[in-house]
Amino acid sequence: MKQSLELKIGQQLSMTPQLQQAIRLLQLSSLDLAQEVQEALDSNPLLEPGEDENKVDASAQSLDDKERDQINPPAKPENSPSEETELAATNDTAAEWNNDIPVELATDSSWDDTFQHGPSTNNNHTDHSSMESNDTSEESLQDHLNWQLNLTPMSQVDQLIAENIIDGIDNNGYLQVDLSDIYQHFQNASEQALHEVETDEIEVVLRRIQQFDPPGVAARNLSECLNIQLDQLESDTAHLATAKEIVTSHIQLLGSHDYRNLMRKMKISEALLQKAITLILTLNPQPGASITPNNAEYIIPDVFVEKINGYWQVRLNGDNTVNLSINNTYAGLIKRADNSDDNNYLKNHLQEARWLIKSIQSRYDTLLKVSKQILERQIEFFEHGEMAMKPMVLQDIAEAVEMHESTISRATTQKYMHTPNGIFELKYFFSSHVSTSDGGAASSTAIRALIKKILETENQAKPLSDNKIAKLLENEGINVARRTIAKYRESMGIAPSNERKRLL
DSSP states (O other): OOOOOOOOOOOOOOOOHHHHHHHHHHTSOHHHHHHHHHHHHHHOTTEEEOOGGGSOOSOOEEEESSOTTOBOOOOOOTTOOOHHHHHHHSOHHHHHHHTTSOSSOOTTOOHHHHOOOOOOOOOOOOOGGGHHHHTOOOOOHHHHHHHHHHTSOOOHHHHHHHHHHHHTBOTTSBBOSOHHHHHHHHHTSSSGGGGGOOHHHHHHHHHHHTTSSSTTTTBSSHHHHHHHHHHTSOTTOTTHHHHHHHHHHOHHHHHTTOHHHHHHHHTOOHHHHHHHHHHHTTSOSOGGGGTSOOOOOOOOOSEEEEEETTEEEEEEOGGGOOOEEEOHHHHTTOOTTOOSHHHHHHHHHHHHHHHHHHHHHHHHHHHHHHHHHHHHHTHHHHHHOGGGOOOBOHHHHHHHHTOOHHHHHHHHTTOEEEETTEEEEGGGGOBOEEEBTTSOEEEHHHHHHHHHHHHHTSOTTSOOOHHHHHHHHHHTTBOOOHHHHHHHHHHTTOOOHHHHOOOO
C-alpha cells in the first residue's frame, strides 16, 4: 500500500474550555461547588465574594394549580455578574482593556495554555472562638470498654489479653477475632511470659469483658449475644428459661418465623411461645450500636418547593447559593496594549473570573428550569403524595428545556429539593412506568408506595404473598408480574411473607 498525503475538509465537535468548566460545575454538589469556589478565591485575585443581598432571588418560579402553563419567569439577581455591570464598575482605564480580552477561545485551545494559575494561598488565620468546639469528639465503643477495663482489677497479662479482645470488637459489639488467633499472637510474642498464656485463660478474660456495659457486648454470634443479656436478668423473670432455650437451640427457627416447628420441637403452646418471644424482643441484637457514635449526614436542599396563596412556587435556596464579583481595584490596574508579565497575569485571571461567574450563573439557571419542569409534571405528587407520582424520564425534561439528556442528568445528580412531603434528590422524580388496564401508565414509585400501603394493613398472622399482592394491584387496574412485586419489595427492604409472619 502506497503512502500519500491528502487534504480533507470536515467538521468535528470540540468543547471549549468555557463549556467544559460549565459542565463540570453543573454536576458538582453544593458542598463541592463551595469548595471549588473557595479554591478559586484563594488563587484568583480578580475574584471576591459578593454582598449577601446580591444572592439569587428565592422566589424564582411559581406554578398555578389551574393554569400550569403560566409560570412566573425566574427573577434575576439585582447585581448579576454580567459583562455590562463589570464594565460600569471599572474605571475608564479598565474599560479600554476589557474590549481587547476575547470572549471565546479557539476550540482546540486548552485551559492550561490560556491561563497562568497563581499559587494557592492558605488561610493561616485561626478562629480561636471555635477551637473548643472543634476539639470535642464522641466516645467510641472501644473507648467505652477500655474505660471499664481500667477500672477492673486484672493482672498485667490478663489486661493485655483484654486489650486484644476489645480491639477485635466491631461497632455492633460483636467479637470478630477468633480466640485461637489471639492465642497464636501471644505464642509469637517476644516476651517469654506471654508464651505461658493458655486458651482457657483467654476464654476467662472474654467472659469478664462480656459482663461490661452494654449488655451483650463481645459476643461471637447472635445466640451468644442474646444469652448474655438473658443471663443478666433476674432469675425470677417470667419465661426466662423458655427464652434461653429458644435463643440457644432454635435461633434459626425463630429468625425464619417458623413458629409451628418451633412449638412442635419445644412442645409448648402458642400462648407460651408468644410470651417468650415478647421477652426476647426486649433484648438488643446490636448492643454496640447504642455506644458507637452516629455521625449524621445533613442534606442541604438546593431548591425549595412550597405552596403560597394557592400557587406552587419554586425557588433556589438563597443560603446555599454562591455569589462572586470582580475585584475592581485589581481590574483597574490592567493597562491597554501592555504585554508585560504582570499585566498578562491580571488579564488572564480576569477572563478566568468572568468565565467562573458565568458558569455558576448558568448552573443556577439550569437547576431552576429543571426544577420548574419537575414541579409542572409532578404536580399531583406535591398535592397527594407518592401514590400520585407519574412516570417521567430524563428525555421528557430535556425536550421541555431544550437541553441534552446528559445535561439533565448532571443537573439532577446530588441536587436536592425540599418539599412539603420531605427532602428528595431530583433523581427521585424520574421513574419507569408500568402499563395499566385502561391503556395508561403508572409510575414505579407510585406502585412501590401502593405496595407499602397494602403491606401496612395486612394481617401479620397471615402475611400477603407476592402473588396475592399482584392480584390486588390487578384489581386496581395495574398489571404487575409477581417477580416485579418481589423486586419492588426487596428495594424497599421488606422481607418476604414467610419472614413477615408474627404471632404478636
